Amino acid sequence: MSEQCKTCPSNGGCNIDPADCGVEIEKSLLGALNSIRNVIVVMSGKGGVGKSSVTALIASSLAKEGYAVGILDADITGPSQPKAFGIQKPQITASEYGMTPPLTKLGIKLISINFFLPNEDDPVIWRGPLLAGAVNQFWGEVDWRDLDYLVVDLPPGTGDVPLTVIQSLPVNGIVIVSSPQDLAFMVVKKTINMAKKLNVPILGLIENMSYAICPHCGERLEIFGTSQGAKVANDSGLDFLGSLPWDTSLNIMVDEGKVEEYKSKEMNAIIDQILKKLP
Numbered sequence: 001m002s003e004q005c006k007t008c009p010s011n012g013g014c015n016i017d018p019a020d021c022g023v024e025i026e027k028s029l030l031g032a033l034n035s036i037r038n039v040i041v042v043m044s045g046k047g048g049v050g051k052s053s054v055t056a057l058i059a060s061s062l063a064k065e066g067y068a069v070g071i072l073d074a075d076i077t078g079p080s081q082p083k084a085f086g087i088q089k090p091q092i093t094a095s096e097y098g099m100t101p102p103l104t105k106l107g108i109k110l111i112s113i114n115f116f117l118p119n120e121d122d123p124v125i126w127r128g129p130l131l132a133g134a135v136n137q138f139w140g141e142v143d144w145r146d147l148d149y150l151v152v153d154l155p156p157g158t159g160d161v162p163l164t165v166i167q168s169l170p171v172n173g174i175v176i177v178s179s180p181q182d183l184a185f186m187v188v189k190k191t192i193n194m195a196k197k198l199n200v201p202i203l204g205l206i207e208n209m210s211y212a213i214c215p216h217c218g219e220r221l222e223i224f225g226t227s228q229g230a231k232v233a234n235d236s237g238l239d240f241l242g243s244l245p246w247d248t249s250l251n252i253m254v255d256e257g258k259v260e261e262y263k264s265k266e267m268n269a270i271i272d273q274i275l276k277k278l279p
């Protein structure tokens, strides 16, 4: 493996000739022009509660408010941001200031390990230190320039990558995402305790898939069990940022790469709260 491949996030896992890939960059200038005002980390205790979708919605809502926004997809083994935003196989260019992140339709700067894999469905089978190394490179070797908000999508749980991000990035606030299942709340408490132990401010809890609205009668149905978000937040001394409904149109938009087009009054109310905490 060439020296250049060793410092690349794909870690030699692609087939591109190092002479053609454009990521050989002078270390000293990497990230030198970056000025990131707020780093928001989105965590969940358990997989599948909608953390990546919520990350995409937070970033999209902030971009719609006119802020300069980036997304660091730190869910290295299960990256889903490229699909949600419909960015597949972008040509990544680089300058002496680092890799230039591709832009979404709203102009959100997005970086994800998927951009460096030969095929988007290739698995990333790395141990903790390599995963953590990729995240550090995405932070320090991407040419983010001026951002009002960098939203970080973490893998679920409290493993190596969440620990690396929380300990090595200047995190301004954590958003915790859960869903109404008992198990999800049991594990979400572990996440809350981890953030508390590491002394990083928690912006609050969002309960996703909290309920569904019957398309026929408009009744609010608690399909995943009784909503517990407000109670768990209250018991843990956290602010409850709000609930998001199960909404098939969100599911479809994420699948079609059009998450930026999703409109939600519930999300708008959540963003208002986040902006009050991190203006």
Ligand SMILES: Nc1ncnc2c1ncn2[C@@H]1O[C@H](COP(=O)(O)OP(=O)(O)OP(=O)(O)O)[C@@H](O)[C@H]1O
Pocket: 044, 046, 047, 048, 049, 050, 051, 052, 053, 054, 075, 078, 080, 155, 156, 208, 209, 244, 245, 246, 247, 248, 250, 251, 252, 254, 255
């Ligand atoms: N509120 C919602 N309404 C409808 N579908 C949703 C909602 N939230 C998430 N989904 C869908 O549920 C699936 C899982 O969501 P997502 O990938 O965001 O979860 P995750 O917690 O990030 O998962 P992972 O642990 O694998 O990273 C996706 O297909 C997504 O479109």
